[in-house]
Amino acid sequence: LHKKKLFVANWKMNMTTQESLAWCVTHKNELQKSSSQIVICPSFTALARAGEIFKDTGIAVGAQSCCEHEKGPFTGQIAAQDLAEIGCSYVIAGHSEERALGVTNEIVARKMVTILKAGMTPIVCIGEPQTIYDAKTTTNFLTKQLAPLLAVTDQGAALCIAYEPLWAIGSGIMPSLETLKTIFALLHKKAPKATLLYGGSVNKENIASLQSIPYINGFLVGGASLNFDEFNLIIS
Ligand code: PGA
Numbered sequence: 001l002h003k004k005k006l007f008v009a010n011w012k013m014n015m016t017t018q019e020s021l022a023w024c025v026t027h028k029n030e031l032q033k034s035s036s037q038i039v040i041c042p043s044f045t046a047l048a049r050a051g052e053i054f055k056d057t058g059i060a061v062g063a064q065s066c067c068e069h070e071k072g073p074f075t076g077q078i079a080a081q082d083l084a085e086i087g088c089s090y091v092i093a094g095h096s097e098e099r100a101l102g103v104t105n106e107i108v109a110r111k112m113v114t115i116l117k118a119g120m121t122p123i124v125c126i127g128e129p130q131t132i133y134d135a136k137t138t139t140n141f142l143t144k145q146l147a148p149l150l151a152v153t154d155q156g157a158a159l160c161i162a163y164e165p166l167w168a169i170g171s172g173i174m175p176s177l178e179t180l181k182t183i184f185a186l187l188h189k190k191a192p193k194a195t196l197l198y199g200g201s202v203n204k205e206n207i208a209s210l211q212s213i214p215y216i217n218g219f220l221v222g223g224a225s226l227n228f229d230e231f232n233l234i235i236s
Contacts, residue, residue, distance in 0.1 A: 028053060
């Protein structure tokens with residue numbers, strides 16, 4: 001799907017709209033020098049202006065979530081079509097922090113359908129909790145989690161799939177490179193047409209070794225994407 005490596009900055013709810021837009025304006029020129037595809041995901045309220053700031057720069061803007069329904073009586077929800085209209089080209093679906101609030105795998109699959117229908121690329125997150133990892137049943141868990149998600153498109157075509165072990169998010173710890181090699185080989189086998197990303201404690205120290213793992217085509221970066229100098233080292 002993507003020829004260039006993809007670097008997705010997931011800012012979560014860490015910066016205000018003003019802070020996010022100041023970041024985008026200040027670092028736009030430097031970011032543009034990257035040969036990778038950069039996707040910035042600020043909060044909803046910053047998306048429209050961020051889309052304007054990055055217009056014609058090659059830097060993409062993504063939302064952190066959207067509603068699984070196209071339109072209707074869903075107070076407080078945000079439709080995929082609205083996100084497309086204000087310049088988003090990616091939407092994260094099923095981040096573990098969203099799943100923790102009750103968003104099921106079936107809802108995530110429906111979100112993916114609405115995102116694709118609105119002409120954007122879903123970045124669907126999968127990953128096992130600590131208990132599954134400790135029980136060494138990660139492969140089985142991921143296979144089950146992927147099934148309804150992969151039913152949405154042929155072999156993962158038009159999707160970004162981000163493998164984010166829950167215990168690696170924001171914790172500073174990560175699976176071993178050997179474990180990641182096995183998991184990404186599995187993901188590639190299951191979804192040969194998808195762009196595969198790794199997420200969970202990616203930083204400027206570990207990025208080089210992560211880059212060496214076959215089938216990883218990009219990264220979902222949380223904490224380390226907030227600071228431009230660190231993010232710039234990760235993407236270059
Ligand atoms: P982290 O977050 O890089 O801070 O671990 C990644 C994510 O939650 O997408």
